[in-house]
Structures are given as structure tokens and as C-alpha cells.
Amino acid sequence: MTDAQGEHAPADHWVLLESPDSETPWGCRIESVGVKQPAERLTTTELLKRTKHHTRIQLERLTGIHERHVVGPGETSYTLAVGAARDCLAHSEHQASDIEMVISSSITRSKGKSWQSFEPPLSLDIKQAIGAPDAIHFDLSNACAGMLTGVFLLQDLISRGEISCGMVVSGEYISQLGWNAAKQIRSVLGKQLASLTLGDAGAAVIVERAPVGVPGIDVIGFATLAEHSRLCLAYPSKVGPGAQMYTQSRKLQKVAIEDMAPMVGEALGRAGIDLADIDYLIPHQTSARAIRKGMAEFARRLGTNPKHVVVNIEENGNTSSTTLFVALHKYLEEQRIHKGDRVMLLSIASGVQVGIAILTIGNQGDRYGRTH
Secondary structure (H helix, E strand, O other), X not given: OEOOOOOEOOOOOOEEEEOOOOOOOEEEEEEEEEEEOOXXXXXXXXXXXXXXXXXXXXXXXXXXXXXXXXXXXOOOHHHHHHHHHHHHHHOOOOOXXXXXXXXXXXXXXXXXXXXXXXXXXXXXXXXHHHOOOOOEEEEOOEOEOHHHHHHHHHHHHHHOOOOOEXXXXXXXXXXXXXXXXHOOOOOOXXXXXXXXXXXXXXXXXXXXXXXXXXXXXXXXXXXXXHHHHHHEEEEEOOOOOOEEEEEOHHHHHHHHHHHHHHHHXXXXXXXXXXXXXXXXXXXXXXXXXXXHHHHHHHHHHHOOOOOXXXXXXXXXXXXXXXXXHHHHHHHHHOOOOOOOOEEEEEEXXXXXXXXXXXXXXXXXXXXXXXXX
16 A cells, blocks of 8 residues: 555554443453463474575574474364363353353364364364353454454454353464475575464463453454555465465565554554553564564654563464464463553454454453462
8 A cells, every 4th residue: 555655554444343431331351361382392493403405594583583382293273272272261260161152263273283174163173172062163264363353253242242251262283384494495585484483382362241340352453454465375385284385574574564553553542542551562473573673663653662562482483373362371370460451462464464452451360370
């Protein structure tokens, strides 16, 4: 999108849902978060040793990623998703039977080592595994923004009184993209470079109806910048199981930085706050360098900074649709986030999709950190 002078212009339309006003009997909140990460870890150094060509790529310096979790024997998208859903319920005041809707939002839907389950949908198997057989279920796919998209949909359904409690769950087994990229990439300019940053993880969130006055979701919304849809594309792999992904990383980063700042400003305006009022901003974890550049642009355009920016890519890599909630879970478990804190979740995904959620933390944190 360009303006009259040919300069890149941000999207001028937002789909934003605000929290209900005082005349509405309920609001909406994220009640609990769960995570399942594989025990096996793969360092960046170990991954680069497996490249077929001598690439000379200094990936850890470029991205800040030291290691990532990767699946072991018997682990799949399904097992990660179910493990995360069970962890979510363990931190919740709800029973599985309270869940009225289950949305599976992962890119990968593996139930075996090299095959994906599209029909029947993965959400069917997940709800049965956790003991919620009567829940409405469906799968959705919105690239790395999948989980936040699911939260967006549940917030709308709950605010309209259609349901009172739902779960969004994702199990991302995407490390195969890294293995396939390692067999082909030749230099730092290769379009499969982003695949070397990926790690595996499962995450789940319960979204519930909450009385007005109870802290919850203040603003949530999405914008689609479809003119950039070809900056990241995936195809069936020619060198191994799964897929291979081609990303124009520099262009994608440029688009994200230029377009997200005004969108963040609009979301903050809808919430009636400034960026400085955000206690924890959790961005999609692509690379530490990209996050720093994005925050510098936010400061330049919005005139201020959030109190804290969450960066946990060093130990996890980019875990796709689960990344925001892996980070949120970590900070809840470590008791860094407290009641009354404002959190901004900032999603960027192929498409290009931009998603923003601003939420105020209630008493959820009381159920975390007991093992620390």
C-alpha cells in the first residue's frame, strides 16, 4: 500500500473489539495459560553443524537464539497440544466439562511422524483427550497468529453471550522446517534462513466470561496487509518429510516495523492509555534484533516505551502460533507479572496478519509459580 507520494502507508482499517461498557453484564478474560515443551533441546551451533553446505552463517549472533526445544520420539503436534491443554486446566478453576468450545489453531497437525490430520480435525481428538467431549470444536489456521486469532473469536462469542467458556490450543511441531532448510541453505541471504530459527512447543489458553469490573481483555483486534502475502510461502519439501518455507525476512521485518507502530497507537487509543502504561509488551519472537528495531520505531513514532519488553527467544526460538503464550506462561510461572499489570500481546504472521491484544491481569497469577 502506498500513498500519493509513493511512500509506504499503513493500513487504514482495523477490526477492533472493545471490552463491553458498563451497561453490559459481562466482559471477557484469559483465565489460564498452559504450555507443553519437549524435553529435548537443540542448540544453534548443533543445528548449523548439520547444514549440507558451508554457510558461514552466524545465526546466534544475528537472531539471539542459543537453543530451541525440539520433539523427541513419540511427540507430535497432537501430544504437545494435549499436554498444553492439560497444563492449562491444571492452572484453571474450570473442569474440562466446563469447556464449551475447543479451537485448535496450529499450523502443523501431526499425529504421526510424517503425516498431518485435517479430517477429522485435530480439535476433535484434543477435546476427547482432555475430557470435553460435548464441546463445539473446529480447527483454524492463521499462520503464527493462529492462537491470538482463536482468542479473538472466543472473545467475540463470549461478549455476545453465545458461550461462556472456551479453549484455544496449539501444538507446533515445526522443527522439520529447520532440518529441511539445513539440507539446502547456502548463505545468510537464503530465503530459508527463518526456518533455522524455529522451535517446537504447545500452548493453550482458557477464555471465559467475566463480570464487568473484573480485569480482562481491554482491546483485541486484527488487520490484514494482503499486499504482502507472498513474503513468506511454504511448499511440500523436496528433501525430507514435511514442508519447506521461503521468507523474505528483511522485507517482512520492514513491513512489520513500519505498519505496526500506528496500529499499536490506535489500539492504545481505544484502550484509553499510552504505551508507557503497558507493563509488559510481548511481541512475536522472531529475532532479538528485529524486536529491538521494532521497539525503537515504536518509541520514535509513539514518543514513549513500555515498562518491559519480553524477549525469551534465546531459549525457545520462534515457536510460531504458540510464541506469545509460551512467553506469557513463563512470566506468570516466574511471578514477574502481577495483578493489575497491563500486558500487550503483539502478533505478526504471514499473510501479513497483525494482531494486538491489551489485557489487564487479575488473580490468574495466584495459581502460578508454586513450584519456583
